[in-house]
Amino acid sequence: MSGVSSDELMAFVESLHRLLKDHSSEVEVRRLSQTPEGFDPKTWQALSALGVTGLIIDQDHGGLGAGPVELERVMEAVGASLLCAPLLSSAVLAPALLQALGNPEAKARLLPGLADGSRIATVAVTGPLGGWVAEHVAVEAKHSDNTWHLNGQASFVTHAQVADTVLVVAKTSAGLAVFEIEAKAKGVNICALPTFDHTLRMAEMEFANAPARRIESQRPVWDAVQEALNLALIALAGEQAGGARHVLDMTVDYVKNRYQFGRAIGSFQAVKHMATDLLMESESCTSAARYAAEALAANQADAPQSISLAAFACADAFCQITATSIQMHGGIAFTWAHPAHLYLRRARADAQLFGPPDYHRERYVQQLGG
Amino acid sequence: MSTDLVNDQALEAEVKAWLAEHWKPEALVTGEGFGRHPQQAFMTKVVEARWAVPTWPKAWWGRDLAPAQAKIIERAFAAVGAPGAGQDKSNLWANTAMAHATPAFKETIVPALLSGAVGxxxxxxxxxxxxxxxxxxxxxxxxxxxxxxxxxxxxxxxxxxxxxxxxxxxxxxxxxxxxxxxxxxxxxxxxxxxxxxxxxxxxxxxxxxxxxxxxxxxxxxxxxxxxxxxxxxxxxxxxxxxxxGDAARGPRSGKDNPKGDGALIELAREAGRLNDPVIRQELAQVTAYKVLNRLNNARAKADMAQGTSSAIMSLGKLAMSRILHEEARLRTKLLGAASLLEGPDHPRAEDANFLSLNAYFTSIGGGTDQIQRNIIGERVLGLPKEPEIDREMPFRDVRSG
Missing domain, CATH: 2.40.110.10 (Butyryl-CoA Dehydrogenase, subunit A, domain 2)
Structure with a gap:
């Protein structure tokens, strides 16, 4: 799909919208929120058939070979529908890390399964402190008897409880390395974490002398992790932009049709001005997400700072829009039955998932030379 | 080769030849904006040669050209830095007169407006x-x-x-x-x-x-x-x-100000505040407002180039208001007590204080931010208007004050 025309991309996104309309309705989102797996295998199959699970995986390994621009647009649709599925883990983080590490044997073994959806994978970097920084890695790997063994803890690992395979970043005596481990392997204990965003699945992992396979890499492992994280941040920004736009539209529609004092509440300037401010946030969010994707796709010098900008601007915009949406709806959105809080929960989760906005603001200043 | 293409090439050749003969680039253009133009003699020739408003009818100083062809002329003028082309889009005065003046008045006023003869x-x-x-x-x-x-x-x-x-x-x-x-x-x-x-x-x-x-x-x-x-x-x-557009003024002290997306960071470094983590967060945020507005404008232009109208364009002025007020606030914060001062010996204070006041030029002038929010809410989001109590009343009875 690399080098696709914008028409082809639009057609692809349109197909995805139709799929999500059927498979990710509000009823379905609420149903899946209550299941331990948090996703529907049939929907996962449908996403695979369309090519979404293999979107960024190269064509030699069964994927579409798409880049950041396509990924961002796809995630806008995903965000708008609150899709419940391990996409960020298995279709973005894991394949991006495998491709960044560039180990041909590991790619050949793992990527085709990720592309066709038969294998679900995730990446364990964050320790109990939750930061996406090397110092927070809390798993250690030791080599003995020709085998590597993992010990320690990883936490806030997205979708670990539904993963078949986990790519674990661990400390060795010679620096960081990536290890492949089966979720059911001996010495691995995965404990689901209760999440405020009920559409998210996240777990804590304990490793007690768990045997693991090392994925050798030609390049510094932390660079590869950063590369995967950059793609994940763009995917997340797309999700935030799509979700933000959807909530804005929903809210504007509501204030046009809700009558009090004999007039639509959207005619009150107090309400109208809130809507206009949210439009500004939503448009800025979309611009930031799309530009970051374009900058990375074209390998521009400003790609790193554009990704940081998107990371905090989209996180803040999605949070502000979903929070203000509840206020603008009034009492109806304070009820469990109204979907507004589902988006607020997703927005608050997205804002922490790969580093909080303050962290990305600090990085942005550094990237601009400060 | 299509006839259109042949016509376009002929037009391009014609305008280039005309400019080569008539345009003497040594004279610098200044003081444009209030109708009267410093290079009036040249402007008159532009009007007579029908380069000023090519999309207008032939009977009225135009050439009946399509906008795409008019672009050829604008590009040729821009390439040599000559003024006077593209006035069918940019000349507020002439366009208003052309659309609404009586034929007799148009005959005299429009060429005068196009050639920059009247202020x-x-x-x-x-x-x-x-x-x-x-x-x-x-x-x-x-x-x-x-x-x-x-x-x-x-x-x-x-x-x-x-x-x-x-x-x-x-x-x-x-x-x-x-x-x-x-x-x-x-x-x-x-x-x-x-x-x-x-x-x-x-x-x-x-x-x-x-x-x-x-x-x-x-x-x-x-x-x-x-x-x-x-x-x-x-x-x-x-x-x-x-x-x-967004013709907001920058600092006026005359002292060099850092430029680009890292400008505020440089000011913070100069003020010795770059290590303050709170300041760093604000530097990121205010810089982000500027960059996001630029990205929004670029996206709006791309949308419009594809023929889809863009909602984002109308957000620019509102975005600029926030940028100007926020940048002025942060500049003041970086200076601290030094912002108490003014005058040529204190250029950074002079700039921070000037920008703090001049930000209202944008947030009030040309429609306040609040009116702008009404317009965007109504025209872009389609929200209903507020009832206007004086709308149907004879003006004589409208309360004022």
């Missing part, structure tokens, strides 16, 4: 009609072939040097406010007009107050129908908004 100003706002422009109380009373004008206008740039002012005045007081306004080209060089510079918060005077006492304007200078001035004004305002 112009805007006589819209009044002390009692700011955001609510339809509440103007300057009156125009018919006397013979003339109208007699009495009233007061404000925020008029270029009034002292203008030959004409585009004026809105009330011609019927017994109908609702939008329906009793007429639009005139008022001659400014007459005894009934007094121009006083208006000192503003920045201690400068870019604008004037205009006091009008029994000034005379010919009925020939009425644009559009009598009492149809509100419609004419909408044309004029649309052109004004499209050419205004």
């Amino acid at each position: 112009m100003c805007l006589l819209y706002s009044e002390p009692g009609a700011g955001s609510d422009l339809a509440a103007v109380r300057t009156r125009a009373d018919r006397r013979g072939d003339n109208y007699i004008i009495n009233g007061q206008k404000v925020w008029t740039s270029g009034a002292a040097v203008a030959d004409y002012g585009m004026l809105i005045a009330r011609t019927d007081w017994d109908v609702p406010k939008h329906k009793g306004i007429s639009f005139f080209f008022l001659p400014m060089k007459q005894t009934g007009i007094e121009v006083r510079p208006l000192r503003q918060v920045t201690n400068e005077a870019q604008f004037n107050e205009v006091f009008i006492t029994d000034a005379i304007v010919s009925a020939e200078n009425l644009l559009g129908p009598l009492n149809g001035g509100w419609g004419v004004l909408q044309t004029a305002l649309a052109y004004e908004r499209s050419v205004m």
